[in-house]
Amino acid sequence: MNKLFYGDNLEVLRNYIKDETIDLCYIDPPFHSNRNYHQIYNNIGKENSLQTQAFIDTWIWDNQANIGLTEIQENYLGKFTTQTIDLINGLTKVLSKGSLLAYLVNMTLRIAEIHRVLKSTGSFYLHCDPSASHYLKLVLDAIFCTQKGDFLNEIIWKRTTTHNDSKQGAKHFGRIHDLILFYIKDKNQAKFNPIYENYSDSYTKKSYHKIDETGRHFKTSDLSCAKAGGNTSYLWKGISPPQGRYWAYSLENMEKFERENKIYYSRNGKPYLKQYLDEMSGITPNDLWLEFPGITKKNERLGYPTQKPEALLERIINASSNENDVILDAFSGSGTTLKVAQKLNRKWIGIDLNFQSINLILKRLEDSFGKEILDFIEVKSL
Numbered sequence: 001m002n003k004l005f006y007g008d009n010l011e012v013l014r015n016y017i018k019d020e021t022i023d024l025c026y027i028d029p030p031f032h033s034n035r036n037y038h039q040i041y042n043n044i045g046k047e048n049s050l051q052t053q054a055f056i057d058t059w060i061w062d063n064q065a066n067i068g069l070t071e072i073q074e075n076y077l078g079k080f081t082t083q084t085i086d087l088i089n090g091l092t093k094v095l096s097k098g099s100l101l102a103y104l105v106n107m108t109l110r111i112a113e114i115h116r117v118l119k120s121t122g123s124f125y126l127h128c129d130p131s132a133s134h135y136l137k138l139v140l141d142a143i144f145c146t147q148k149g150d151f152l153n154e155i156i157w158k159r160t161t162t163h164n165d166s167k168q169g170a171k172h173f174g175r176i177h178d179l180i181l182f183y184i185k186d187k188n189q190a191k192f193n194p195i196y197e198n199y200s201d202s203y204t205k206k207s208y209h210k211i212d213e214t215g216r217h218f219k220t221s222d223l224s225c226a227k228a229g230g231n232t233s234y235l236w237k238g239i240s241p242p243q244g245r246y247w248a249y250s251l252e253n254m255e256k257f258e259r260e261n262k263i264y265y266s267r268n269g270k271p272y273l274k275q276y277l278d279e280m281s282g283i284t285p286n287d288l289w290l291e292f293p294g295i296t297k298k299n300e301r302l303g304y305p306t307q308k309p310e311a312l313l314e315r316i317i318n319a320s321s322n323e324n325d326v327i328l329d330a331f332s333g334s335g336t337t338l339k340v341a342q343k344l345n346r347k348w349i350g351i352d353l354n355f356q357s358i359n360l361i362l363k364r365l366e367d368s369f370g371k372e373i374l375d376f377i378e379v380k381s382l
Helices: 009-016 063-073 082-095 099-117 133-145 201-207 251-259 310-320 336-343 355-369 371-376
Strands: 002-006 022-027 035-042 049-057 118-128 150-158 177-184 217-222 263-265 271-276 326-329 347-352 377-381
Touching: 002 009, 002 336, 002 355, 009 099, 009 347, 022 099, 022 310, 063 082, 063 099, 082 099, 082 133, 099 118, 099 133, 118 133, 118 310, 133 150, 133 177, 251 263, 310 336, 326 336, 336 347, 336 355, 347 355, 355 371, 355 377, 371 377
Parallel strands: 002 347, 002 377, 022 118, 022 326, 326 347
Antiparallel strands: 035 049, 118 177, 150 177, 217 271, 263 271
């Protein structure tokens, strides 16, 4: 049974999720933006819409923050590393007890629990923006990197191709990106599946413009090299390697390439190796993600203020989990992580404090996979 919890994710993590049971956790928590976000429910066939609060991202130092700070400082149930305690104590001196520290204490409590529930092979992706990412990275380093874990990437995601919050007269450049901090629990055991994307049209037109007699597109690469082992200075069809260089392959391999029609000859007879486009795996993504500009599909847009595109989650889930693995989203929001996990044959656990989000998630899953999916979801209200 997949599980959907309505309640405080800290309580759920502490009381309902066992140690080392999660393969991948992705969260898109509040960013310390000092804004409150509302979800828009469009009324079909009408001009007006209904708006309701989705989540609060304004923070104050209150009794709850004091309790959280005390739990960290006194190492509640032995959950916090010495480095985490020292970091929060240091930040308390630097930041004082205010909005930002309240936010960081809140996140530290939850990140420590996420670390606990991750398997040794597990991965953690934290979605944030630059407003507090530098502090969150310190927290993550203190929790993950001091316990065999490692920081792997700070992924830059360009949110949209059009939005720019730099108005005329503003004293800053336009802010159009989010960050995704990627950590693993154990640097020696973490799983990662290489992801390959199709080459861009402009790249294939430029690099794979040659076409052989069968209609296959290819590019060529040099068959010589500066240094090689064995006898690689032979004559190939009467041609020697360029002066001071060697053939990059043995005579046997050259003959094999010839039989497979993988050698291209220039006008002066120089041989090159053919690399066919249809045999290439594609390109592996780097840490600058420009491919997911936002919610571009109408049937994907739900009116949730911070909803992320499904393609973004597909890349993360495909890279850091396998079929039947368990995916956790402790700030489920509109349920994008859960929908994509279901689509990719993963098990999942979702948590959200907003009942409207719980209803939205269930409706979204039902619309996507049919009413019968509800029979395989355990919904628990705390």
